[in-house]
Amino acid sequence: MRHVLKRAGRGAAVVLTWAGLMAGLAGCTGAELDVGNKPRSPEDAIQVVPEDGAKGVGPEGPLMVKLPSGRLERVKVMQVEDGRPTEVPGVVSEDGLRWNPAEGTHLDLSAKYSVDVVALDGHGHRQARHTTFTTQIPERRFIGYFKPENRSTVGTGMIVSFDFNREIENREAVERAIRVTSEPPVEVVGHWFGKERLDFRPREYWRPGTKVTVDVRLRDVEAAPRVYGIQQKTVAFTVGRSQVSQVDATAHTMRITRDGAVLATLPITAGGPKTTTYNGKMVVSELFDVTRMNGRTVGFGGEYDIKDVPHAMRLTNSGTFLHGNYWAAPETFGSENVSHGCVGLRDVKGGSEDTPAGWFFDRTLIGDVVEVVGSRDKRVDPDNGLGGWNLDWKAWKEGSALR
Numbered sequence: 001m002r003h004v005l006k007r008a009g010r011g012a013a014v015v016l017t018w019a020g021l022m023a024g025l026a027g028c029t030g031a032e033l034d035v036g037n038k039p040r041s042p043e044d045a046i047q048v049v050p051e052d053g054a055k056g057v058g059p060e061g062p063l064m065v066k067l068p069s070g071r072l073e074r075v076k077v078m079q080v081e082d083g084r085p086t087e088v089p090g091v092v093s094e095d096g097l098r099w100n101p102a103e104g105t106h107l108d109l110s111a112k113y114s115v116d117v118v119a120l121d122g123h124g125h126r127q128a129r130h131t132t133f134t135t136q137i138p139e140r141r142f143i144g145y146f147k148p149e150n151r152s153t154v155g156t157g158m159i160v161s162f163d164f165n166r167e168i169e170n171r172e173a174v175e176r177a178i179r180v181t182s183e184p185p186v187e188v189v190g191h192w193f194g195k196e197r198l199d200f201r202p203r204e205y206w207r208p209g210t211k212v213t214v215d216v217r218l219r220d221v222e223a224a225p226r227v228y229g230i231q232q233k234t235v236a237f238t239v240g241r242s243q244v245s246q247v248d249a250t251a252h253t254m255r256i257t258r259d260g261a262v263l264a265t266l267p268i269t270a271g272g273p274k275t276t277t278y279n280g281k282m283v284v285s286e287l288f289d290v291t292r293m294n295g296r297t298v299g300f301g302g303e304y305d306i307k308d309v310p311h312a313m314r315l316t317n318s319g320t321f322l323h324g325n326y327w328a329a330p331e332t333f334g335s336e337n338v339s340h341g342c343v344g345l346r347d348v349k350g351g352s353e354d355t356p357a358g359w360f361f362d363r364t365l366i367g368d369v370v371e372v373v374g375s376r377d378k379r380v381d382p383d384n385g386l387g388g389w390n391l392d393w394k395a396w397k398e399g400s401a402l403r
Contacts, residue, residue: 045068046065046067046117046119046127046129047065047066047067047068048064048065048115048117048129048131049061049062049063049064049065049066050062050063050133051131051133052131052132052133053131053132053133054133054134055133055134056134056135056136056137057107057113057133057134057135057136058107058135058136059106059107059108059109059135059136060106060107061101061107063077063088063100063101063107064098064099064100064101065098065099065115065117066097066098066099067096067097067098067119067121068097068122069097069121069122070096070097070119070120070121070122070123070124071096071097071119071120072092072096072097072098072099072117072118072119073118073119073120073126074116074117074118075090075092075099075115075116075117076115076116076117077090077101077113077114077115077116078113078114078116079107079108079111079112079113080112080113080114085149088101088105088107088113089101089102089105090102090105099117107135108135109135109136109137109138110135110136110137110138110141110143110230111134111135112132112133112134112135112145113132113133113134113135114130114131114132115129115130115131115132115133116128116129116130117129117130134165137165137230138230140226140227140228141227141228141229141230142164142165142166142168142218142223142224142227142228142229142230143164143165143218143229143230143231144162144163144164144165144178144198144216144218144231145162145163145164145165146160146161146162146163146214146216146235147160147161147285148160148237148366148367149235149237150235150236150237151235151236151237152237152238152366153237153238153239153240153365154237154238154239154240154365154366154367155239155240155241155242155243155283155284155364155365155366155367155368155369156205156206156207156208156239156240156241156242156243156244156367156368156369157205157206157244157281157283157367157368157369157386157389158206158237158239158283158366158367158386159199159200159201159283159386159388159389160180160188160199160200160201160212160214161197161198161199161200161386162178162197162198162199163196163197164196164197164198164223165196166196166223166224166227167195167196167224168195168196168198168223168224169195169223169224169225170221170222170223170224171192171195171198171401172401172402173221173222173223174198174218174221174223174229174401175190175192175198175400175401175402176402177216177217177218177221177229178190178198178200178214178215178216178217178218179214179215179217180200180212180213180214180215181212181213181215182202182206182210182211182212182213183210183211184207184210186202186203186206186207186210187202187203188200188201188202189201189202189396189397189400190399190400190401190402191388191391191396191397191399191400192399192400192401193382193383193399194383197383199386199388200214201388201389201396203393205242205244205369205389206239207239208239208240208241208242208259209238209239210238210239211236211238211239212236212237212238212239213234213235213236214234214235214236214237215234216231216232216233216234216235217232218230218231218232219231219232239367240365240367241258241259242257242258242259242260243256243257243258243259243263243363243364243365243368243369244256244257244368244369244370244371245257245360245368245369245370245371246370246371246372246373247268247270247277247322247343247370247371247372247373248373248374249270249271249276249277249279249337249372249373249374249375249376250373250374250375251374252267252268252269252270252333252334252335252336252337253265253266253267253268253334254266254267254268254343254345254360254370256360256363258363263363264359266345266356266360267333267334267335267346267356268333268334268343268344268345269325269328269332269333269336269337269338269339269343269344270337270339270342270343270344270372270375271337271339271340271341271342271375271377272337272338272339272340273337273376275339275340275341276337276341276375276376276377277320277337277339277341277342277343277372277375277377278316278320278341278372278375278377278378278379278380278384279372279373279374279375279377279378279379279380280371280372280379280380280387280390281369281370281371281380281387281389281390282315282316282320282369282370282371282372282380282385282386282387283315283367283368283369283370283385283386283387283389284313284314284315284322284364284365284366284367284368284369284370285314285315285366285385285386286313286314286366287312287313287314287361287364287366288312288313288314289310289311289312289351289361290308290309290310290312290351291309291312291321291323292305292306292307292308292309293305293306293309293321294306306327308349308350309321309323309324309325310323310324310326310347310348310349310350310351310357310358311323311324311345311347311351311357311358311360311361312324313361313364313370314385315343315370315385316380316384316385316387317384317385318384318385319341319342320341320342320343320380320385321342321343322342322343322344322345322360322370323342323343323344323345323347323357324344324345324346324347324351324355324357324358324361325339325344325345325346325347325357326346326347326348326349328344328346330346333345333346333356343370343372345357345360369389
């Protein structure tokens with residue numbers, strides 16, 4: 001499936017949960033798992049305040065989770081803005097229908113929060129919901145939301161990416177205030193995509209074992225007339241082993257190469273004739289044990305709505321995933337392209353480590369590279385996900401404000 005924001009006629013992939021929580025649910029029995037931001041009916045809905053995508057939330061909220069009937073099983077509210085996730089303390093009511101922050105809790109300003117909920121509705125069906133919101137940013141201030149997370153271990157294709165909450169007019173000053181260094185040292189250069197996004201990468205993929213430090217010194221930097229930064233922090237991550245997977249859409253195979261040696265070749269299904277898969281180098285940016293894919297989000301009507309797509313690995317912002325597929329016939333994999341733009345690996349309902357999808361998912365890091373060849377589609381745009389490796393070094397450096 002593919003959720004396309006930039007071009008019509010594609011499938012959809014709407015992420016509605018997070019990997020760790022769903023992994024914890026994998027062994028549960030006695031309840032049907034129904035994952036989605038739009039549950040079955042209003043009377044069963046998990047209700048989160050503030051609404052998904054809300055901006056400018058005050059330090060005292062409002063913040064709550066409630067359920068008309070059933071029972072809240074897990075509620076996790078995290079501050080995720082600066083790469084050091086911290087949990088907001090809270091309490092579930094005795095009847096299990098409501099979660100509120102602990103007394104005296106105040107939210108940080110200029111921060112991004114995620115809300116993840118698992119609940120049993122009044123019919124005994126298990127639901128999950130994932131929402132995000134951002135808190136107030138002081139007037140005339142700007143911040144950058146960035147990846148990867150602090151102290152994470154990533155694949156060799158990881159790109160350091162900043163999304164700013166305001167348009168940046170003085171791009172030179174902002175780029176100069178962010179320093180990305182590595183050990184062993186390599187040249188790392190920034191590249192602007194428009195006025196709100198700045199990515200950093202070296203000339204070639206990172207060497208395994210490299211330690212990368214991101215020094216953010218945006219406090220009091222003037223990004224636009226009378227608009228100043230407030231961030232002053234240092235984060236670091238480690239580059240793990242090298243893994244590059246080449247998907248051949250014509251041969252219906254994916255060859256996984258680990259540290260220069262072929263680890264395996266798996267049968268796949270890619271995008272069908274009318275919904276082809278992008279060519280080019282894409283980087284895994286998110287991992288989900290289970291997610292929902294709904295064609296309605298991109299005008300497909302009721303063509304498909306799969307609430308429990310297993311082993312989903314995001315490749316682009318527009319919704320290209322590499323994911324497990326349990327609904328296609330086993331003989332499809334390795335012989336036919338039938339998806340709506342994603343790359344599918346054979347799986348079973350609920351997911352299993354013993355399937356090709358489960359095996360690959362367990363061996364994947366955020367930052368791993370997946371390159372598609374042999375498709376009749378165009379090459380993926382360099383700003384669609386972490387697609388910057390599709391620009392050569394000369395073109396990449398030309399996108400720097402410091403050149």
